[in-house]
Amino acid sequence: MVDLFDGYGATLLPRSRRGSADPWDEMFPEPKSHDPVEARAAYKDIYNALARMTQEELRGRTDALASSYLAQGVTFDFAGEERPFPLDAVPRVIAQSEWVDVEAGIKQRVKALEAFLADIYGSQAAVRDGVIPAGLISSSNHFHREAAGIVSPNNVRIQVSGIDLIRDENGAWRVLEDNVRVPSGVSYVISNRRVMAQTLPELFVSMRVRPVGDYPNKLLQALRASAPDGIDDPTVVVLTPGVYNSAYFEHTLLARLMGVELVEGRDLFCSGGKVWMRTTAGPTRVDVIYRRVDDEFIDPLQFRADSMLGSPGLLLAARLGNVTIANAVGNGVADDKLVYTYMPDLIQYYLGEKAIIPNVDTWRLEDPGALEEVLDRLDELVVKPVDGSGGKGLVVGPDASPKELETLRARLIADPRGWIAQPVVQLSTIPTLVEDGMRPRHADLRPFAVNDGSDVWVLPGGLTRVALPEGQLVVNSSQGGGSKDTWVVGLDPLSSSSDGHNIQGLVAEQAANTQAIQIIGHQPDHSPEDRPRNQDQAQQQQQQGTADAGEVL
């Protein structure tokens, strides 16, 4: 075993949680063995490339990654200081054969979520048919009656989604949570890839990594596709809360790469049921708003009256069909964690299919029996608030103090609707460079999906977030999390494509084309003094000018 991986499995031994199996390590089948030379097939090339490096070398590269991020402004605020967004040098690899299933699972999930939202803000057939209780919908904090009847012309409400996945102890993928409001992080996927290729090019050699740069293009197409009827060339804008928002970098990157205006609430105004932006050429109609502002802030006439981030009248304009707000207002009901527990049933109900990627087992605390069991085993479960995302308010039982558990118990009894409980799932681990060297760290995955109304496109890869502290199971950049570039790798990359064309043939055709055309570029012009063949003359000049030689510089 090489230096870089010295002591890799060691930390796993003492740190097993009560009643849970060991986590799945994505690179090594036997991480605990003291001589785990065999890396899994997907990681073989990465492992070999890394094995050629020393720890110092890799740390040097990691520093280069960080300084590049500082220069680009890919930072987050840490105690008033700008820190580069942590990116680990070891990428996560997912084999194409495995990705095909993940992709299918995400597509299925998004389709079911779309159907659910259309139903809930429409005829509510699922409630009538007893698939989901009415009380659950109406008690969800993110169910907004104001959003009823607002549909984009192509019937899409979830233009962008981020379905968080994890791998359990057996390496099986599971859905951890659905994010269909304003999922963020895709900018890191794009910038991680670029900076990795610039800083660690040798890792890419011999691997066919599926590119991610197409995302802004797909997003723009989806946004344009959702524009109000009768508008041929819609004006799309990105609505940001402003420079102080933690995802502001992402908003600028997406606006830049889509070539659209990045607006703040104060740049917009509504008049005559239409939305306008203030420009140097006077008011300009806005047709599609990709908003990165939460529902509660988007329209002070409908939601929080003190909001400065939205624009009064937006929702009216949307209801009149004069503007499309993406993602739609009121989507939050679909990523309520209690609705999550019904997702397998909802997939069956709306699509007539079995869920491709299963959920994590979850207790609904409104069921008195479940509540009793959970209260009993509080110290071995994870408890989450239903409307939080990104690990906000989450309590990991085995890691909590008795006092914390006591407070939690009281809160669960007071508001069983507000919480769910899950067994502690040992998230899979991936080698990550930390202080002590290369160590296993827990990671999750957020693949991004874009729905343009005719197809759900899943970005190959997604954002891998990794918890840097040892044994930590919550992976979030606000809680000391880093990220990894995520590679979908395979020699047969196009077979997954679902559009039915014979793509292999197409590629072969292109390759043939490539060889047929031959062009010879012009040789560069040169000053007569600098032509390559003038070397002789220069030498002679030197010989003749020896007296001046000291003044050359």
Added chain:
Amino acid sequence: MPMLSRIAESLFWIGRYIERSDGTARILDVHLQLLLEDPWIEENLACRSLLSVMGSDVPDDERSLTRADVLATLAIDRTHPASIAYSLGAARENARRAREIVSTELWECLNTTRAKMPRKISGDKTHEFFGWVRDRAALAVGIMESSASRDEAWHFFTLGRSIERADMTARLLATRSLTEASGPSWTTILRSCGAYESYLRTYRGVPSARNAAEFLLLDRLFPRSILYSVSRAEQCLRDLAPRNERLGVTDNSQRLLGQIRSQLEYRPITDILHELPRYMDSVQDATSATSEAVRQRYFPTNTAPSWIGESV
């Protein structure tokens, strides 16, 4: 006050070489990175086309070319006439010949640039290296722009830059036509010349072949478009020799530039796209011919020193 032809020629070439190093660095940076990011590009083929577009001889052996070969040839080989190292060296040599006219600031910039030009670049430093070349070119141009009087010296410098820009953009567009379907996408080409973001803002959307070509060929506001560069060169020529005769154009270099400009400007874009390689070829012909015409008019050969070996 008129200036020495020899000095004028040096300034013209400083402009061309600075612009060439910048353009070459941009083209290489984006294309080499693309080779890493896009798994479906065939490396050998892409490297060969890159070499040929930059006007280098392509080895005709069966050997498979890699990024490292392209980097060695077009970036660091000091003796290779199309390399960045060669351009940086030549820019500095020209500045040395015109040392008394070139400002100390510019001279030091070009001189240190040549001195710091690395002889070896490791794989992980290539992007950094290309960034450095761009920085140095921007610095040199910035020094001229911010402190040079708008006299003949500046006009020759800018003339050289503009002609080289037109040439570089034409080469870049040729990389596209080289591999019609699987070659560098329009996105790559736009990124190469720093036009991507500007393009997106102008056209609000994904590059289509027509729009992107239009932008790089004909945009009147984007400074790297061929039309802009050629018009700028024409303006420099007019400023150098203001006309007072009533008929047509007498200056040969202006005539050449005017011809290529009107050819691009007045021909339907679809025609040009259809035969992009041929048109890009004629742009490169025109820039070479203009360069030669400028030389004949302003720096005629007989004033240049000619060193002949002693026959004894």
